[in-house]
Amino acid sequence: MARYEIATIAGDGIGPEVTRAAIRVLTEACGREALEFAMRPGGAAHYTRSGAVLPDDTFAACRDMHAILHGAAGLPEVTYPDGTEVGNDLHLRLRFWLDLYANVRPIQLLPGVRSPLAGVEPGGIDYVIVRENTEGLYASRGAGVLLRGEFASDTLVVTRKGTERVARFAFDLARKRTGAPRDGRRRVTVCDKANILRSYAFFRAVCTEVAADYPDVAIDYAYADAITVHLLKRPDFYDVIVAENMFGDVISDLGAATVGGMGIAPSGEIGDGHGLFQGAHGSAPDIAGQGVASPLATILSGALMLRWLGERHADPALGEAAARVEAAVDAVLAGGAAVPYDQGGSAGCETVTEAVCRALR
Amino acid sequence: MARYEIATIAGDGIGPEVTRAAIRVLTEACGREALEFAMRPGGAAHYTRSGAVLPDDTFAACRDMHAILHGAAGLPEVTYPDGTEVGNDLHLRLRFWLDLYANVRPIQLLPGVRSPLAGVEPGGIDYVIVRENTEGLYASRGAGVLLRGEFASDTLVVTRKGTERVARFAFDLARKRTGAPRDGRRRVTVCDKANILRSYAFFRAVCTEVAADYPDVAIDYAYADAITVHLLKRPDFYDVIVAENMFGDVISDLGAATVGGMGIAPSGEIGDGHGLFQGAHGSAPDIAGQGVASPLATILSGALMLRWLGERHADPALGEAAARVEAAVDAVLAGGAAVPYDQGGSAGCETVTEAVCRALR
Ligand SMILES: CC(C)[C@H](C(=O)O)[C@@H](O)C(=O)O
Ligand SMILES: CC(C)[C@H](C(=O)O)[C@@H](O)C(=O)O
Numbered sequence: 001m002a003r004y005e006i007a008t009i010a011g012d013g014i015g016p017e018v019t020r021a022a023i024r025v026l027t028e029a030c031g032r033e034a035l036e037f038a039m040r041p042g043g044a045a046h047y048t049r050s051g052a053v054l055p056d057d058t059f060a061a062c063r064d065m066h067a068i069l070h071g072a073a074g075l076p077e078v079t080y081p082d083g084t085e086v087g088n089d090l091h092l093r094l095r096f097w098l099d100l101y102a103n104v105r106p107i108q109l110l111p112g113v114r115s116p117l118a119g120v121e122p123g124g125i126d127y128v129i130v131r132e133n134t135e136g137l138y139a140s141r142g143a144g145v146l147l148r149g150e151f152a153s154d155t156l157v158v159t160r161k162g163t164e165r166v167a168r169f170a171f172d173l174a175r176k177r178t179g180a181p182r183d184g185r186r187r188v189t190v191c192d193k194a195n196i197l198r199s200y201a202f203f204r205a206v207c208t209e210v211a212a213d214y215p216d217v218a219i220d221y222a223y224a225d226a227i228t229v230h231l232l233k234r235p236d237f238y239d240v241i242v243a244e245n246m247f248g249d250v251i252s253d254l255g256a257a258t259v260g261g262m263g264i265a266p267s268g269e270i271g272d273g274h275g276l277f278q279g280a281h282g283s284a285p286d287i288a289g290q291g292v293a294s295p296l297a298t299i300l301s302g303a304l305m306l307r308w309l310g311e312r313h314a315d316p317a318l319g320e321a322a323a324r325v326e327a328a329v330d331a332v333l334a335g336g337a338a339v340p341y342d343q344g345g346s347a348g349c350e351t352v353t354e355a356v357c358r359a360l361r
Numbered sequence: 362m363a364r365y366e367i368a369t370i371a372g373d374g375i376g377p378e379v380t381r382a383a384i385r386v387l388t389e390a391c392g393r394e395a396l397e398f399a400m401r402p403g404g405a406a407h408y409t410r411s412g413a414v415l416p417d418d419t420f421a422a423c424r425d426m427h428a429i430l431h432g433a434a435g436l437p438e439v440t441y442p443d444g445t446e447v448g449n450d451l452h453l454r455l456r457f458w459l460d461l462y463a464n465v466r467p468i469q470l471l472p473g474v475r476s477p478l479a480g481v482e483p484g485g486i487d488y489v490i491v492r493e494n495t496e497g498l499y500a501s502r503g504a505g506v507l508l509r510g511e512f513a514s515d516t517l518v519v520t521r522k523g524t525e526r527v528a529r530f531a532f533d534l535a536r537k538r539t540g541a542p543r544d545g546r547r548r549v550t551v552c553d554k555a556n557i558l559r560s561y562a563f564f565r566a567v568c569t570e571v572a573a574d575y576p577d578v579a580i581d582y583a584y585a586d587a588i589t590v591h592l593l594k595r596p597d598f599y600d601v602i603v604a605e606n607m608f609g610d611v612i613s614d615l616g617a618a619t620v621g622g623m624g625i626a627p628s629g630e631i632g633d634g635h636g637l638f639q640g641a642h643g644s645a646p647d648i649a650g651q652g653v654a655s656p657l658a659t660i661l662s663g664a665l666m667l668r669w670l671g672e673r674h675a676d677p678a679l680g681e682a683a684a685r686v687e688a689a690v691d692a693v694l695a696g697g698a699a700v701p702y703d704q705g706g707s708a709g710c711e712t713v714t715e716a717v718c719r720a721l722r
Contacts (some may be wrong), residue, residue, distance in 0.1 A: 075648060082558060082559050082562055083555055083559070083562030083563070083565065083566060084556055084558070084562055085557075085561065088556050088557060092557075093676075103433040116478055116479055116593045116594060117477055117478065117479065117593075118475075118476075118477060118478065118479040118480075119479075137498075137517065137558065138557065140484075140517075140558060140559075141557050141558060142559075144558055144559030144560050145559070146559050146560075146563060149521065149563075150520065150521045150522075151518070151519070151520050151521070152518075152519045152520075152559050152562075152563035152564075153516050153517060153518045153519070153560055154516070154517045154558045154559060154560045154561075155514050155515070155516055155517070156501075156515045156516070156517060157496065157512070157513075158512070158514070159511065159513075160510060160511045160512070161511075163702065170545050178524075187620040193607070194444055194445065194451075195435075195445055195446040195449050196445060196446075196449060196499065196502050196503030197445070197498065197501060197502060197505055197515045198443050198444070198445065198501075198506070198507050198513050198515060199504075199505050199507075199513040199514055200515075201443055201444030201445055201514045202444070202507060202510075202515075203513075203514035204444065205444060219676075224610075224611050225610045225611050225613070225614040226614060228611060228614050228615035228618060229614050229615070229617070229622060229623065230590070230617070232477045232593075232615075232618045233477060233618065233622070246554070246710040247611075249554075249586045249701075250545045250585050250608075250611055251584050251589075252586070252588060253586040253589050253590050254589035254590070254593075254615065255589060256590070257589060257590040257593045257594065258593070261590060261594070262590065269561075348622045360654075
């Protein structure tokens with residue numbers, strides 16, 4: 001294995017605890033030499049102290065190192081005068097400044113995890129949401145119009161370039177997925193409201209054009225309202241879903257909820273040159289510092305990071321380490337001895353981390 | 362009972378069958394003299410024949426009569442050149458032209474209905490989503506920018522007036538709700554993404570101002586992504602939810618899915634002067650004319666119509682008739698003798714309608 005520098009931002013709330021946990025597990029999986037976690041400040045608390053939510057040095061590290069690992073950022077009481085949250089800006093700036101256009105959310109029911117859906121077994125839910133991460137409604141963040149307390153507006157932007165690249169990402173991902181596809185063919189589902197808005201109809205049209213280059217992958221379509229029904233009623237239908245930023249945001253939380261919640265859902269935000277990895281959950285300041293947060297989402301995001309680094313640097317040892325981390329998490333969950341609070345158990349952050357490390361050895 | 366004229370648009374796909382069913386049940390409940398169902402053409406099929414999705418006469422009837430009953434409109438292959446669906450325009454025009462600003466979606470798990478959520482019992486889900494229905498992202502329908510196949514945009518609009526009135530509607534509705542509130546106090550939850558966009562932060566701020574006039578009703582907040590998790594994990598927490606148009610669209614389908622799906626979910630779209638009632642489902646052309654569609658969503662929407670008419674015209678007999686229709690539907694579902702296909706039974710549209718009529722007698 002070569003050596004990789006990871007720009008690491010612990011952030012707010014439970015961010016530091018889950019980041020520490022992921023560092024321990026990833027170090028255990030790859031050895032002390034392979035990964036260097038370069039800790040950098042950032043987040044809402046840092047903003048209140050320093051005025052910078054994402055200090056220049058932190059941004060430079062994120063830009064220049066091999067990957068970014070992030071705990072979580074945000075404190076609900078730390079807002080800008082327009083009412084939006086400061087902490088989210090850390091995240092949004094990294095997304096936009098580093099052009100992390102594909103937000104990848106694997107939705108997978110792991111062994112030992114109980115879905116809130118009746119009658120669903122592990123293996124019964126296994127799809128990936130690819131959320132467009134740099135345009136859509138989010139293009140308008142910080143740029144909405146607010147007039148005399150009477151009127152506000154924001155703009156939903158869909159470009160051909162932005163849609164093409166995220167659609168290609170989704171189709172490429174579909175091709176790479178392992179396990180037998182349901183109907184003998186991999187599938188990408190385009191989630192939009194093409195029936196109502198031109199920008200969504202355009203999103204759909206561009207995805208359909210891209211599909212022509214992937215004759216081996218099926219394409220289908222679902223409206224953003226209707227897909228919420230399908231994700232409850234026939235989650236096993238889905239393979240890869242691609243969606244505009246805001247819809248992707250909403251349905252990836254919904255998907256996560258069906259497989260055990262945000263505390264176990266990993267996320268990777270990937271551009272052509274950079275990758276940011278963190279759990280899908282927020283900073284949960286209400287439970288911060290109590291040791292009860294689950295580190296699993298961050299640990300599994302770390303595994304996504306290893307796999308991405310491995311592909312990018314043609315370093316198969318990293319892909320193998322990723323698989324070992326995932327297997328260790330599966331073993332811990334299936335074993336039932338160190339079940340985190342959010343999964344109905346009573347194992348704290350440390351205990352779960354220790355159990356994953358033990359399973360890794 | 363006085364006599365009420367109901368502008369009735371059967372529409373496309375299963376629209377005609379479910380409309381017929383609702384007319385039968387409502388007539389049974391109120392007697393032949395109370396309601397006159399004035400059938401008017403409209404929808405995607407009518408558009409292909411005549412060029413008008415909502416003919417002037419139909420619109421005039423909707424504007425001038427006491428209420429509007431609608432089956433469903435839309436055929437996926439009938440689209441405008443920009444890719445959006447023609448059939449939806451019927452619905453959208455009525456919403457916008459008649460200023461039907463509150464889209465009311467009761468989410469209630471009825472006896473005998475199985476939720477896809479594990480361990481939820483009838484009574485365990487009982488809240489109402491109030492979707493702002495005339496602005497938000499939908500303000501942009503038909504008005505998005507589309508440039509040279511390279512760029513598309515739509516605008517999300519939030520006004521003080523539009524938000525105030527729908528917030529008041531939600532708080533008034535909370536006050537009117539019966540049944541013991543969870544924490545001894547009724548509650549309105551504001552669903553937005555105030556953390557990201559100015560327009561959503563503005564929506565939240567205006568709702569919060571309105572809340573000051575309702576000290577007896579609690580207010581709380583949920584981000585649109587996070588609420589999808591809560592609606593699966595603790596649906597019993599919710600009482601009334603108010604949301605911007607597009608988020609309201611998405612979460613009302615999600616809510617419906619948790620209580621048996623679109624085939625059983627009623628909807629009322631209400632303005633200061635008009636009310637439009639129809640099932641939450643679409644026109645389902647794939648099953649049209651086979652007699653397998655469930656009429657229950659339309660029948661229950663008819664009950665909402667009766668209750669609204671009753672309040673509006675101070676005619677308590679209508680409210681009583683509404684309660685009888687709902688009780689009849691409950692009895693049919695709980696009885697298990699005429700369970701519609703979408704609820705796992707094998708009773709067709711006619712059989713279910715007949716059973717509801719029998720229960721009413
Ligand atoms: C933290 C915030 C910026 C974010 C978003 O809205 O995208 C979060 O909800 C997510 O899903 O990553
Ligand atoms: C039919 C269509 C206009 C509609 C919408 O998008 O609002 C539908 O999804 C709804 O929920 O009423």
